Amino acid sequence: MKTKTSKTTTRAVQCSAVLAVGGLLITACGSSGGSGSGQSATTSFEGRGPITYVAGKDTTGTVQPTIDRWNTLHPKEKVTFIQLPTDADAQRQQMIQNAETKSDAYTVLSLDVVWTSEFAAHQxxxxxPExxxxxxxxxxxxVETAKYRGGLYAAPASSDGGMLYYRTDLLKKAGIGGPPTTWAQMKADCAKVKKLPEAKGMSCYAGQLQKYEGLTVNFSEAVNSAGxxxxxxxxxxxxxxxxxxxxLDFLVGSVKDGTIPKEAITYQEEDGRQAFQSGKLVFLRNWPYAYALAAKSGIAGTYAVAPLPGLDAPGSSSLGGHNMAVSSYARNKATALDFITFMTSQDTTATFLKDxxxxxxxxxLYDDPRLIKQYPYLPVLKQSILHAVPRPRVVQYGDVxxxxxxxxxxxxxxxKTSAQALKDLQQDLQKCTAQ
Incomplete structure (x- = not known):
């Protein structure tokens, strides 16, 4: 999952979100369109012909070749790939605009897992059909990320769990036996590494701290990882x-003391990945997509991944990933359903894993010895996903x-101080549940 830029509101957010209780949604605080009631019946998927697939920009170069395979097999039901901006919030906004105008321009949507409830609630x-x-x-x-009020509104296409990327070569030269499990250990390990001539000019750690969805992810992980x-x-x-x-103090204090370089508050996923690959960072929090790209870079063979560190023990990732859904206003829904089945099959998702x-x-796929030998991060990734903490499943996620x-x-x-920021955030979010 790659999360991207957000436009923020003032602190007095007019929340129209609801927070999840056991996968169900409490009374909403306002609405931005749609009935918010969800759909009670399964759609009749009829009509065959050309469709579109709408997703964020494919930085991996693997989506179009997969669509090409579909198009070769289905010449009368070809799929056109519409690539939206790389930032997740801009993707969400364009999809919402398409829905609010009831346009049939978008057929199959690639949704961040936290959008599924919102899009389902607004119909x-x-x-x-499960x-x-x-x-x-x-x-x-x-699977739970694809459901709303007990119904399946999307098909899981990929998951995501944050992992700690680290330079194995530098830790070994510094006499460090393995990756850190706590924030204090990570800072101590970094101090040792930075004494090496090979680490001259390197910074310790970065995640995604620009004011966009990645900051929500990193903030949530820090809070969860501190208990x-x-x-x-x-x-x-x-x-x-x-x-x-x-x-929050871990993030704020790390920026102040230089553990996190000041430029990292402008980092999105790609910024951090490039900094790590270019030798500017000892540790990096990122999604699994970065593993294959780093393997093609100058640090190939000198890095590995571990669970995210926490305050007193290994931390918790935010749960990421993407689900595939059918726009309510689309044509050729029989083709759309077949295409989703193709894209979310075990064979296709295994290809996306490999490529x-x-x-x-x-x-x-996480337990296949042959795959683990080829992709040694799989056990870490599986644990990251299984122990991940979902971001709030909300009807209007953008406000939260x-x-x-x-x-x-x-x-x-x-x-603001950490204490004041959290106090203000608590008040903002309480406005949603109080109405």
Missing amino acids: WIDKL QRFPLSRMLKPV GTVTDANGRPDVDTPAAKNG ASLAPPYAS TSAVQQEAYAALTGT
């Missing part, structure tokens, strides 16, 4: 706590993530 996507997909063979947390939570077991906001402050390091939804970005970025840039 922008159709309920899918029997068409081998859900029992997929990782349970991945806190963004929302409690009942779906209520719970960020004004000592544990949440410990998490682009995209995390597959199928459990067996904007509030998180606004306050976390204020703390990172020093315009």
Whole structure:
């Protein structure tokens, strides 16, 4: 999953989000269109012919060749690949605009897993027939991201879990036996590495801290990895706590003391990946897609991955990935359903794993000894996904993530203390559940 740029709102966010309780949604705080009731019946998928597939820009170069294979097999049902901007928030906005105008220009949508509930609640996507997909063979947390009110509204195409990339060669030269499991260990290990001549000018650690969806992910991971939570077991906001402050303080303090370079508050996924590959970072938090690309770079053979570190023990990733859905306003829905089945099959997702390091939804692929030998990060990735903490599943996710970005970025840039930022964020999110 690659998350990209967001436009933030003022602190007094007019939340129209609802937080999840056991996968269900509480009363919404307002609406931005649609009935919000979801769809009760499965759509009749009829019509065959050309369709479009709409997703963020393919930085891996693997999507179009896969579509070409489909088009060769289905010359009368060809798929046109529409690539949206690389930033996830811009993708979401364009998809919403298409839905609000009831346009048939978009057929199959590639949705960030946290958008599924929102799009289903507003009836922008159709309920899918579950029997068409081998859900029992997929990782349970991945399948849950594709459901809304018990119904399947998308098919899992890929998952995602954050991992800690680290320079094995430099840790070994510094006499460090393995990757760190806590933030304190990571800082201590980095201090040792930076004494090496080979590490001259290197910084310690970076993630994705620009004011966009990646900041929501990194903030949530820091809070969860310190024993806190963004929302409690009942779906209520719970960020004004000592544990949440410990998490945000790790990010804020690391920027202040130089553990995280100051330029990293402008980093998105690709910025961090390129910094790591060019030898500017000892440690990097990123998604699995970066593994295959790093293997083709100048640091090939000198890096590995581990679980994200936390306050006192290994931390927790945010759950990422993408689901494929059918626009409610599309034509040729029979073709669309067949195309989704093709794209989310075990064979196709295995190809994306091999060619682009995209995390597959199928459990067996993580346990295949032949694949593990070729892709040694698979056991780490599986644990990252199984222990990941979902971001809030909300009807209007944009409002919640904007509030998180606004306050976390204020703390990172020093315009607010961590304590004040969390207090303000708590108030923003409570407005949603109070109405």
